Amino acid sequence: MPNGLKFTTTQVVGNEVITTPPQKDPAVEYDQQTQKAKRLALAQNKVGFELLKTSTYLDETNSQNIIISPVAVTMPLLALYGWSQGPTRDQMTNVLQIPGFSVVQLDEAGRILLERLNSRQEGVSLTLLDSLWLDDSLKLKQVAVEDILGDYGTLTETVDFATAAEAVTINNWVNGNTAGKISKVVPEQLTKEAAGYAVSAVYFKGLWRYTFNPENTVAFDFVKQNGETSKVQAMNLEHTALAYLENDLFKAVKLEYGKSGKYIMVVMVPKDQGLTKLLGSLDIDSWNGWLASFKKVPVRLTLPKFAASYLTDTAQLYKNTGLTLPFGALADFTPLMEATDPLKGPEKLSITSAPHATLLEIGEEGFGSPQPVPVLSEEERAKLKDYVDPVTFVINKPFFFAILDSETMANVFVGIVRSL
Numbered sequence: 001m002p003n004g005l006k007f008t009t010t011q012v013v014g015n016e017v018i019t020t021p022p023q024k025d026p027a028v029e030y031d032q033q034t035q036k037a038k039r040l041a042l043a044q045n046k047v048g049f050e051l052l053k054t055s056t057y058l059d060e061t062n063s064q065n066i067i068i069s070p071v072a073v074t075m076p077l078l079a080l081y082g083w084s085q086g087p088t089r090d091q092m093t094n095v096l097q098i099p100g101f102s103v104v105q106l107d108e109a110g111r112i113l114l115e116r117l118n119s120r121q122e123g124v125s126l127t128l129l130d131s132l133w134l135d136d137s138l139k140l141k142q143v144a145v146e147d148i149l150g151d152y153g154t155l156t157e158t159v160d161f162a163t164a165a166e167a168v169t170i171n172n173w174v175n176g177n178t179a180g181k182i183s184k185v186v187p188e189q190l191t192k193e194a195a196g197y198a199v200s201a202v203y204f205k206g207l208w209r210y211t212f213n214p215e216n217t218v219a220f221d222f223v224k225q226n227g228e229t230s231k232v233q234a235m236n237l238e239h240t241a242l243a244y245l246e247n248d249l250f251k252a253v254k255l256e257y258g259k260s261g262k263y264i265m266v267v268m269v270p271k272d273q274g275l276t277k278l279l280g281s282l283d284i285d286s287w288n289g290w291l292a293s294f295k296k297v298p299v300r301l302t303l304p305k306f307a308a309s310y311l312t313d314t315a316q317l318y319k320n321t322g323l324t325l326p327f328g329a330l331a332d333f334t335p336l337m338e339a340t341d342p343l344k345g346p347e348k349l350s351i352t353s354a355p356h357a358t359l360l361e362i363g364e365e366g367f368g369s370p371q372p373v374p375v376l377s378e379e380e381r382a383k384l385k386d387y388v389d390p391v392t393f394v395i396n397k398p399f400f401f402a403i404l405d406s407e408t409m410a411n412v413f414v415g416i417v418r419s420l
Contacts, residue, residue, distance in 0.1 A: 033112045034407060040109035041410035043097035044070040046284045048414045051317045053279050056416060058320065063225050067310040067358040067415035069202040071117065075130045076198040076354070077318075077326065078110055079152040083144050083336035088325040095323035107151040114153055116408050123207035123258030123366075126412065127178050131155040133170055133197040138347050139338040161194040170199060174357065178203040185311065185357040194352035200314075201357040204403060204412065206257035206265075211366025212237050212303075222304055223397045225274060225418035232420045233305045234396075235364050242299040244391060245290060250278055250400075251393055253301060254294055262407060266291070267303070268400045275398050275416050282400070291409075298390035306420050307361045315354040327351050360403075360413060 048070025055066050074096060081092050082103040093099055098106060117128060132148070134140065136158040145156045155173075159166040167190050175183045181203045190197070212235040220234045243254035250268045257263040268290075270278040315327045325331055331350035403413040 034116070036105070036109045037113040037116055037408045037410070040098075040101075040106070040113050041071075041405075041408045042284065043101075044074045045287070045409070045411045046097045047074055047095070048411050049282055049284065049287070050321050051314065052414050052416070053282070054317050054320045055312060056275075056279060058317075063419050065308045065310065065415065065417050065419060066312075067308055067360055067413055068312075068314075068356065069128070069200070069358055069413055070411045071113070072128055072130060072200040072202045072358075073314045073354070073356050075110065075114075075128075075152050076132055076154055076200060077323075078106060079130070079132070079148040079154040080326070080333060080336070080351075082107060082147070084326070084331075084333050085335060086332045087330070088332040091323055091325045095318065095321055107147070111151045113408055113410060117405055117410065117412065118153075121258045121260060121262050123209075124263055125203070125205045126263075127201075127203040128153075128412075129174060129177050129199075129201040131157070131170075131173070131199045133166075133199060134158050134349065135195050136160050138195070138349055140336060141338050144336045161190045162192045164189055166190060170197070174199065174201045177201075178359070181359050182309075182357050185355045186353075191352055195349055196351045198315075198351050198354040199356075200354070202412070203359045205361045206263055206403075208364075208366040209256040209258060209261050210237070212364035214364045217305065217364060220302070220304075220394075220396060222420045223273070224420070225398050227273075230420055234302050235305055237299075237301045237303070241296045242301065243294040244297045244299050244393070245294045246391075247293075249281060252290070252294070253299060253393055255303075257403075262405060263412070264404055264406050266402045266404065267395060269393075269395055269397065270399075273397060275400060275418070278400055279416070300390045300392045302394040302396070303362070304395060304420055305363050306417065307359070308415070308417060309357070309359045310415070311355065311357045313353050314356045315351060318354070327354075358413065358415075360415070 048068055051073060052066060052068050055068065059066065077092060077096060081089065081096070084092060114128070117126065130153065132154055134156065138158065140156070140158070148154045148156050159169065167186050167188050170186050171184050174185050178201060182201050185199055185201055186197065216236040217233050218236070219231050221229045222232045223229050245252045248271070250270045252266060252268040255265045255267070257265065268278065319327060328350055331348070333349045337347055337349060398416065398418040400416050402411050404411050
């Protein structure tokens with residue numbers, strides 16, 4: 001039924017007719033909620049691509065590995081969106097790609113998306129941390145603090161930025177919530193004049209749905225962005241049915257995580273040395289088109305083992321994409337603040353810095369005992385005229401990758417690896 005409604009029979013009691021209200025079909029309702037999460041994820045994916053390209057452009061070394069979580073870097077700002085006004089809100093609407101969202105719709109979509117991403121998946125460890133650390137001279141509306149935490153899971157705390165211990169407090173909070181994997185996101189001495197820090201951190205460790213046999217891991221040469229080579233450990237998978245895509249720009253493969261395969265890693269290796277052309281073609285339309293074009297073919301895959309971390313101030317990245325007001329003196333988050341002096345009105349709040357830390361580990365480990373490698377049927381093989389023999393895919397040079405949630409299509413990570 002439309003809107004997930006089920007008809008129920010009426011009950012007759014004496015001379016009265018009692019009508020049982022129609023009940024929602026849980027499956028339909030779940031799907032409707034997922035569509036709301038997908039709508040927000042689409043916006044976050046757009047922002048993530050822009051921030052990744054901006055970060056790459058600003059990297060003067062031209063060699064840094066860059067990993068950004070579109071979900072994590074947008075959530076603190078989305079949490080503040082409903083408590084912004086005027087030009088600040090207008091700018092956030094445009095840069096965060098959320099025109100057409102009401103505040104109610106945005107908050108609901110944020111809550112649902114986080115519920116989907118934080119749902120326990122066997123074989124996957126994902127920690128998304130978002131927090132707002134505001135100057136303790138500011139008086140916040142309690143209803144706002146509760147709203148931000150309830151819908152976005154964003155911790156909101158007031159601290160004294162002039163005290164060195166506050167940096168320890170923030171770093172310890174991140175360290176403790178990532179099992180010690182991410183130890184430092186802010187410097188030992190915070191900016192004393194700061195009004196607020198928006199801190200986000202993401203840790204991901206997944207077990208492959210199909211295990212790489214450690215006995216097949218060998219040393220091989222990885223050609224870095226600058227042309228130099230390094231010896232790295234490379235995993236090998238003899239797989240007869242991997243989702244694969246090849247075009248004039250790149251070769252790509254999809255790899256599933258965990259028992260259910262809900263999380264997927266997409267690796268794209270440009271045919272040219274370097275990532276400039278690939279990143280130049282990367283936008284939400286091309287991305288969605290590419291994802292829809294994968295098909296399962298026989299593949300022999302060689303993938304380097306690596307652990308990559310990244311720390312950046314996304315305030316600077318946002319400013320370069322046109323979002324300047326929330327991070328400056330003209331920021332207007334007045335609805336968030338209580339007036340401490342009726343004559344002066346609420347204090348001004350702006351975000352001084354938005355540190356973002358990510359950590360990703362890629363190894364051989366699979367979910368539980370090695371699962372049987374899926375084999376293509378004869379009928380499936382007959383359709384793959386161009387892939388009679390397995391494709392050999394060796395990832396031995398800079399590549400783009402994303403880890404996405406296949407339910408909401410949210411990119412948990414987007415990144416580039418240029419040096420191992």
